Amino acid sequence: MRRYHIKTFIFILMIFSLPGKSQNWNLQFSTTYGTYSMKDLKEIQQSLQIQAQPFSAKIVESFPSRFGYDVAFIRTNSKRSIGLFYSYQSTGGRIHYEDYSGELKMDQIINGNSIGAFITGDLTKSESYKLYGGIRVGITATNLKLQNTIVALDQQYLSERYKFESLNLFASPLLGGKVFYNRFYGFLEARYEWHAAKGPLTLNGDGDVYVTVNSDEKAKADWDGFRASVGIGYSFK
Numbered sequence: 001m002r003r004y005h006i007k008t009f010i011f012i013l014m015i016f017s018l019p020g021k022s023q024n025w026n027l028q029f030s031t032t033y034g035t036y037s038m039k040d041l042k043e044i045q046q047s048l049q050i051q052a053q054p055f056s057a058k059i060v061e062s063f064p065s066r067f068g069y070d071v072a073f074i075r076t077n078s079k080r081s082i083g084l085f086y087s088y089q090s091t092g093g094r095i096h097y098e099d100y101s102g103e104l105k106m107d108q109i110i111n112g113n114s115i116g117a118f119i120t121g122d123l124t125k126s127e128s129y130k131l132y133g134g135i136r137v138g139i140t141a142t143n144l145k146l147q148n149t150i151v152a153l154d155q156q157y158l159s160e161r162y163k164f165e166s167l168n169l170f171a172s173p174l175l176g177g178k179v180f181y182n183r184f185y186g187f188l189e190a191r192y193e194w195h196a197a198k199g200p201l202t203l204n205g206d207g208d209v210y211v212t213v214n215s216d217e218k219a220k221a222d223w224d225g226f227r228a229s230v231g232i233g234y235s236f237k
Helices: 002-016 039-051
Strands: 024-034 058-062 066-076 080-099 102-125 129-152 155-181 184-198 225-236
Touching (some): 024 080, 039 080, 039 102, 066 225, 080 129, 102 155, 155 225
Antiparallel strands (some): 024 066, 024 225, 058 080, 066 080, 080 102, 102 129, 129 155, 155 184, 184 225
16 A cells, blocks of 8 residues: 555645646635445444344444535646645444443444545636536545443443544546636535545554454445535635
């Protein structure tokens, strides 16, 4: 994985230093609604539900779509834009059982912090709006927290917490549109995020203890899915 990280970092620096004419610098913020595959973690969640017997525990949440956010610093010219971005996304799962005597709760909380670069080209353009297409590439650092709690007769008898980490590389083709008003603009963007290289989830990121699927396969954070963003930007002309 390390050689891929180095290549991605070099690629980010190269595209951000591309020459251009009539350059502007933009700063934009957006909120993003994402869907997440999380195939391995869903299988692990089902195994945890079975292990929770004899409690009749149920899966009450299984890595649903959630909102995140995105910040980007962009350099534009008459035909294209290049930039750097940071994005945050999160989702999770829960197994739960409760009756008069106590409660069982098993949480799987996962979040991803991504950095990367992108390049876009204009498809149509006028003074008031433009449509564009492009691609984003980057690295996602994932944190997974497993928290198990048992409470009986109002007393906590068991509390376990484990933290796992991993790194992924991803690419994300995109389509979007912007509407301009003086130096401000609003935008909508749709993209599909494909994590081409997924690192295994390891305890505290030390590489020695893994989360496993079916007792032998190393589990990975599968952030693949669709993203839809809406946001606002400002141009420093």
